[in-house]
Amino acid sequence: MQVVKKNRIAAIVFFVTTFFVFSAAFSQNLFRVALDAGHGDHDFGANYGGRIEKNINLALVLKVGKILEQNPKIEVIYTRTTDVFIDLIERANIANRADATIFVSIHCNANKNTAASGTETYVMGMSKVASNLEAAKKENSVITLEKDYKQKYEGFDPNSPETMIGMTLMQEEYLDNSIALASKIEDRFADLGREIRQGGVKQAPFMVLHKAYMPRVLVETGFISNTVEGNYLNSEEGQNDIARAIADAIVSYKREYFGADATDNYNERPSQTTPAAAVNENVAPVVEKPVVKEEAPAIVFKVQLMTSKKKLELQSSNFKGLEGITVVADGKYFKYMFGAAATFEEAQKLLAEAKSKGYDSAYLIALKNGQLITVQEAIK
Ligand SMILES: [Zn+2]
Structure with missing residues (x-):
């Protein structure tokens, strides 16, 4: 009797231990996505015709996160989930501390020329292209809202991103992966029929990217200064589309660089797959079978x-x-x-x-x- 009990306890201990060992191994294998909703609180970002960037960014991030969280192999880290102010270094540090696999900062663009439109996804780096620098200057200018920014950002002048040159030399480590992720995001936007602005993937010195030590991108999801595009960005439907595109791009990146697994649920790009019907089991088996194989x-x-x-x-x-x-x-x-x-x-x-x-x-x-x-x- 005693022996049986002991064996049973041993068995339970064994199973419990095994369970924890397995869950620990499982959690180590997580693909961690740090999502950063640009701006917050007194920092509104761009603000046109009642369309407020900080709110759109947050809505998009929460939607992207919700989609990704359905995947048990993905952990989502948010720099903010409410309307609060977080400085640029802290945003990057949240991702660094969480050992995030990738960092995705989400923003809306704006321009005095209200005809400007289209999406852009940036990777970290220097640029001589004026329009790239313009976007970086705009997003970097947030630091001037912080009292001690001159000390904290080590003499970095947001109006002169060139002052980041000395800091960017070590940044190339993640460039290829960052470009791959950025391209996937822009490709998904193209699938949606969005306008891809002058090539889509660009390089510019963004402080929030500079401080994050992992493949990282900053997405300008469109211009809220443009009435048509801005209303789309501000709409539930538009946000759902954009969030799905970004989430799909992230899962696609995960599959390519981190390993695919059966739990990945995302919409394969139509151009890359065999007909969508291939996944649909209700289709006539005659055509279907070889495709499935x-x-x-x-x-x-x-x-x-x-x-x-x-x-x-x-x-x-x-x-x-x-x-x-x-x-x-x-x-x-x-x-x-x-x-x-x-x-x-x-x-x-x-x-x-x-x-x-x-x-x-x-x-x-x-x-x-x-x-x-x-x-x-x-x-x-
Ligand atoms: Zn912004």
Whole structure:
């Protein structure tokens, strides 16, 4: 009797421990999205015809967050969820402290020329383009609302973003990823039929981006100074569309750079997928079956090159010339992988290539729907 009880307790302890170990591992694997609603409280941002930027930004961020929170693999961090003032450094620090995977700052644009319209998504960096600097000056000018800004921002002059030059040299670390995220956002806006302003993805020195240490973008979702676009931004329907586009872009980024998993629910871009019907089970099976098979390649072989605490840009120069590098975050570590093959034979060629470049300890891994499985299972 005693023994049975002990065994039972041991079993319970085992299961509880296992549960916590698993949930800890699970939470480490979270993709953390820091969402930043620009401005707040006495800082209204742009204000035209009753359309107030700080309110639109907050409404958009809450909607994006609500969509992302449905995904158990995504954790959303907000710099603000109410109408409060937070300075630019603190916004970035909220993301830094939370160890966010990406940082997305959401704003509305404005211009004295009320005909100006369209979306822009910025990545951090210097720019000589006057219109890029204009947006940065406008968003950076918020710091003058803080009494001690001259000390706090180390002599940075918001009217002369060039004073950030010395500070930006180390910023290039996240540039490729930031551009990838920004492009996805602008692509989704294009899908919505939004006007993409002069190329969409731009570079400029934004203080809020400067201080965040992760891939980061600032989205100008449109001009509230433009009556038509401004009313769209200020409408429930417009905000729902924009929020969905941004959330979809974020999930798409997650899938590409962080690993896909079955819990990702988002609208695949129509241009990239097999017909939407492929996912719909109620469609005539005749056309459907082969499409479904292609849609679910399920198993992918990759070459694991190395594990590092350091987040590296995925460019080939960082990987002895190998192209097609992907990364998965695993707790505090980053696993860097090369290639993607559908068959074991192809995978072995990739492995040989990696070894020939000097990755002697590289080995093959296999993923099924983004989850690790053994290579033996995959071969079957
Ligand atoms: Zn703004």
